[in-house]
Amino acid sequence: MPEPLEPIVLPANQPPQFYRGGAAIAALRGDETREYGPEDWVASTTTRFTGGPDGLTRLPDGRWLADAVTADPRGWLGDPHLRRFGDSTALLVKLLDAGQRLPVHFHPDDRFARAHFDSHFGKTEAWIVVGASGDDPTVYTGFRETLPAATVRDWVRDQDAPSMLEALNAVPVAPGDTVVIPAGLPHAIGAGVFVVELQQPTDFSLTMEWRDFLDSPEQGHLGLGFDTALQVLDTSGWDEQRLTSLIRRGDDEPAGRDATDPAAAxxxxxxxxxxxxxxxxxxxxxxxxxxxxxxxxxxxxxxxxxxxxxxxxxxxxxxxxxxxxxxxxxxxxxxxxxxxxxxxxxxx
The missing domain is CATH 2.60.120.10 (Jelly Rolls)
Incomplete structure (x- = not known):
């Protein structure tokens, strides 16, 4: 008879990244700081877009979590989950500590990911802000006004980062705030913002502002070409009222849609x-x-x-x-x- 499954405490899992950060993760975990360890991929069965094992979680007994789930999908996921998602966990969680501003980028939706990446999942994500440092911790979400697609293509071609950033909503954040980022929405995370990120289980990032961050434009459009990649970009305007569908404000106490219960919110x-x-x-x-x-x-x-x-x-x-x-x-x-x-x- 197989051993009963139990909760498993995981070690840190910090695949290499192109941007600085990690001090807040180290402080939370009590670990040694890594200058380029800004992401801890928690319980990950997702690999980096570039392939190989980077990104995958290894369990304390030496197995890859992905292999453990594949070997016993019913035990790990349960029948209702299997009927909807198969043996995918359908989730990737990260600790993300932005030691510098991230570039302006966006992610494909499910339909685009199926057509271009042979994936059931695109990459909608959400941030739970758990730390903020510096004078003005900020995230950037959606264009302030609807823009012509040609204007955005010109900015990407010329790598006009100031225009890209200026066109986005700059949203100050504090611990307890949460932000949902639908697929297609242009966004960036500012320096000093520490989040727990939930996302669909992929590594598809289409990076408009690739210069000074990535080695080549190919890494920005993931081999699709920007003409194709930009087809899934949301160029519509997000005013303050519309942003309320994405953002919830909180504090260090439980808050959210069910703030009547301080024990579970x-x-x-x-x-x-x-x-x-x-x-x-x-x-x-x-x-x-x-x-x-x-x-x-x-x-x-x-x-x-x-x-x-x-x-x-x-x-x-x-x-x-x-x-x-x-x-x-x-x-x-x-x-x-x-x-x-x-x-x-x-x-x-």
Whole structure:
């Protein structure tokens, strides 16, 4: 009889990147700082676009998580998930610490990814801001006004970064804020912003502002050519009212759509529902000091304090800086203690 599946505390997984960052990840995890370690891919079954094992999570027992899921998809994901997504986890979670501003870029939607990358998934994503430093921590989301496609093509051809950035909405952010980034939406993350990012499980980034970041324009358009890549770019205007469909404001306490329950609060705007789910869990605020987590594949990120995850088979300590992958087969879990946890899940 196979061993019962349990929550697994994961080591850091920081594939090389082209931009600086990582100090905030190191501070959260208590690890050594890496200048070019700005992303920690948590519970990842996704590889870098360039191929090879970079990006994949290796479990403490030496197996790749992707291999473990493929070997026991029902145990890891459960039958309802398998019927919708097959043996894909349908989720990638990252810790992302921008040590410098990221370039202006966008991502393909599912339809474009199927046509051009032979992938079931595009790359809609969302950010949960967990840290912000510097004088003006800012993210950039969507063009302020609708732009002619020819204007954008000219900016990309000339690598007119000031015009690209000026055309975007500059949105100041603070810890507790969340932002959903639909596929196609041009965006960037400013220096000093530290997020937990949920996304569809791909590495498709179409980078309009490639100069000074990437080695070649081919890396920017992923071999498609910019004429093709820009077909999926959203050039429509996003005014303040429209941005409210993407952005939720919060603080260091649980907040979101269900702020009536301080123990378990949904964090993301409804636009995210078809792609992923995120909650902030604070079991100490629950009536019995314990939260029951329903069975299902999940990724946990502990932001503060310490507590315990109890399953029918045993207990797993969880404390600030821990990242944990939870298989469906672990069953219902009891989270207790003075701990604050982000629970990231695939769509319902």
């Amino acid at each position: 949904e964090l993301l705007a409804p636009l995210a529902d078809g792609f992923f789910r995120a909650e902030r869990l604070f079991p100490r605020a629950a009536p019995a000091g314990t939260l029951t987590l329903t069975p299902g594949f999940a990724v946990l990120v502990a932001l503060g304090g310490a507590g315990t995850l109890a399953s029918p088979h045993g207990e797993t300590p969880i404390a600030r800086g821990d990242t944990v992958v939870v298989p469906y087969g672990a069953g219902a879990l009891e989270l207790s203690g003075d701990v604050t946890v982000l629970r990231c899940r695939p769509p319902a």
